[in-house]
Amino acid sequence: xxxxxxxxxxxxxxxxxxxxxxxxxxxxxxxxxxxxxxxxxxxxxxxxxxxxxxxxxxxxxxxxxxxxxxxxxxxxxxxxxxxxxxxxxxxxxxxxxxxxxxxxxxxxxxxxxxxxxxxxxxxxxxxxxxxxxxxxxxxxxxxxxxx
Numbered sequence: 001x002x003x004x005x006x007x008x009x010x011x012x013x014x015x016x017x018x019x020x021x022x023x024x025x026x027x028x029x030x031x032x033x034x035x036x037x038x039x040x041x042x043x044x045x046x047x048x049x050x051x052x053x054x055x056x057x058x059x060x061x062x063x064x065x066x067x068x069x070x071x072x073x074x075x076x077x078x079x080x081x082x083x084x085x086x087x088x089x090x091x092x093x094x095x096x097x098x099x100x101x102x103x104x105x106x107x108x109x110x111x112x113x114x115x116x117x118x119x120x121x122x123x124x125x126x127x128x129x130x131x132x133x134x135x136x137x138x139x140x141x142x143x144x145x146x147x
Contacts, residue, residue, distance in 0.1 A: 007113035009072070014064030019074035023057045030136035032129045039066040039126055043133040053077050053085060056134075063126050069114060070130035076110055082138045089131045096127045 026044040033040050039062030048054040056074040060067050073092075077085040092111055095101050099118030101108050117127045136142070 007116060009113045010064060010068040013068035013071040017058075017060075017067055017071035019057055019071050020059060020067075021057055022059055023055065026055075026057070028137040028140060030133045030141055032133035032136070034062075034066075034125050034129050037063065037126060039063060039129050041066065041070055041130050041133050043070070043130060043137050045134075045137050051081060053080050053082070058130065058133075060130070062129070065114075065117065065123055065126040066129050069127045072110055072114075073130050073134060076107070077134065085138060086135065089135055092131055093128055096124045 022042075023044050023046065025046065027047045028045045029042060031040070031042045039060070041058055041060040041062065044055075044057045045053055046055040056077055058070045058074060060070050076088060080088065088107055091105065091108055092114070095108060095111060096114055096117045099115045101112045101115050114127050117123050
């Protein structure tokens with residue numbers, strides 16, 4: 001995998017995200033803020049009757065990496081249980097730190113372009129901020145950790 005930070009999908013989703021905007025209704029939300037670089041995000045979750053994630057939307061002001069991460073996160077957690085979303089979040093955090101994405105990690109394949117973040121340690125927080133907000137929303141907290 002290339003360690004190029006700006007893979008095509010990151011550029012595309014960072015410039016034209018598909019899952020942005022405050023929904024009319026949601027079951028949980030949380031904000032994330034990285035004051036060191038100015039990234040801010042709010043994640044909104046809706047659950048179906050079985051407790052699965054039925055929709056994820058977000059509002060963001062941030063760099064291409066954080067917006068693209070939020071947009072792909074919204075797709076990747078759709079249809080998952082909160083526990084599955086938490087597990088995926090942990091694996092994504094490992095991906096951004098190590099740059100490793102084993103071929104058998106099929107859940108991570110759409111997120112593989114973020115492997116390049118590992119070569120730019122200061123950008124790891126940009127990529128993981130939406131996921132921190134997701135975890136805070138899943139936990140019923142209104143705000144993710146501020147770094």
